[in-house]
Amino acid sequence: GQTAPRSPAGHGAEAIPLDPIRSAGQTAPMVPMDRLLQIVRRFEFLEARLSAGAAPAEIAALSREYAELKPVVAEISAYRTALEDLAEAQTAPRSPAGHGAEAIPLDPIRSAGQTAPMVPMDRLLQIVRRFEFLEARLSAGAAPAEIAALSREYAELKPVVAEISAYRTALEDLAEAEAMLADPEMRALAEDEIPALRARIPGMEQALRLALLPKDAADARPAILEIRPGTGGEEAALFAGDLLRMYQRYAEGQGWRFELLDLAPSELGGIREATARVEGEGAFARLKYESGVHRVQRVPETEAQGRIHTSAATVAVLPEAEEVDLEIPASDIRIDTMRSSGAGGQHVNTTDSAVRITHLPTGIIVTSSEKSQHRNREIAMQVLRARLYDLERQRLAEARSADRKAQVGSGDRSERIRTYNFPQGRMTDHRINLTLYALPQIMAGELAEVISALTAHDQAARLAEMEA
Secondary structure (H helix, E strand, C coil), X not given: CCCCXXXXXXXXXXXXXXXXXXXXXXXXXXXXXXXXXXXXXXXXXXXXXXXXXXXXXXHHHHHHHHHHHHHHHHHHHHHHHHHHHHHHHHHCCCCCCCCHHHCEECCCXXXXXXXXXXXXXXXXXXXXXXXXXXXXXXXXXXXHHHHHHHHHHHHHHHHHHHHHHHHHHHHHHHHHHHHHCCCCCCHHHHHHHHHHHHHHHHHHHHHHHHHCCCCCHHHHCCEEEEEEECCCHHHHHHHHHHHHHHHHHHHHHHCCEEEEEEEEECCCCCEEEEEEEEECCCHHHHHHHHCEEEEEEECCCCCCCCCCEEEEEXXXXXXXXXXXXXXXXXXXXXXXXXXXXXXXXXXCCCCCCEEEEXXXXXXXXXXXXXXXXHHHHHHHHHHHHHHHHHHHHHHHHHHHCCCHHHCCCCCCCCCEEEEEECXXXXXXXXXXXXXXXXXXXXXXXXXXXXXXXXXXXXXXXXXXXXXX
């Protein structure tokens, strides 16, 4: 067997036998794993506390305790490594790729003839230790300037650490159940548990593989959404307005804040240009796949003979940039004020409240025409920062990947990504060949199925690239 059977004292999965290679008939002293974890967490708390600069009165006591725990933690680390190496040697053949003891097979119950992707255990341990360090750092009282960044990273790692813990528990339970097969009294119970554990583990492995994918730092930012009509005249302007309402309803359904920054209406109720800010958990991460050309096929309201027309609108989704992300010298911009235009009102055509900002090095022009000139400057600078930040992101991405334009979410503004066919009630996303006959629901903001499919496709592509 791999491990000793469950202890009659009730330790169960909460303890690891001191000598896991003893026979099932021998009783072994037990090391309570929860106690070992308490020691490791206390050590990491002390390390974080001393690094943060403890009060002078505390330093001596904290340093003394830190020095006492340091050799104990080294022994715990060596003990855990030995157990992991032993489990790997017993449950799986060595990988021809030479991973050896540095990784644990994703599916240790696969046959020896199959090659399985590997989950690097050292990487999982790094994540757990980083999480425990952040926990200790926040508990000890981080500097005010650090709290936001530490809290954000802590929140991102928390579900990943929970998945790691569940995965390791499942592997330990499986090893213990397989060891119980040697005990005639426990064999029937083990035969009931093993199939369920083997069925759960592959899903956990997939979740961990996705959790280990590199994160886009911009995913947690608010999104700047820009919509403009393309070919098709007034019908394109009407369709652009439909897209704006679609995204607004989707954002509201997600519980996000949707703020319209700028809107230039067309004569028949469409839009010539619209800019919105979308803020909420995962706003840019979910919306970033919407950038590109959206094509519509339908009978326009202005069409007297019932002919189907094809028009288009372009959508750009940019991560919001903060002032610290890039510096825009005053010499690089020209600010012009002008009279706002619109449907009417006491401020229209009476004050120079509209603002146009031109970024001279790139030629990017941003306008805002709200009632307040001060607010217009803020909005225009906010959009300009987002565009310049996105420009830099695209430049870096193109330098990293020559085939970037073939990837979902590349943000290529000229890429035709989707067709909305109203006569057939059909929406087709050309990047992943997804067709849904649910156009009324999609235009009403029910985009979850489309965006989830795009996200899954992107994750699969990045996972294949990482494991190649």
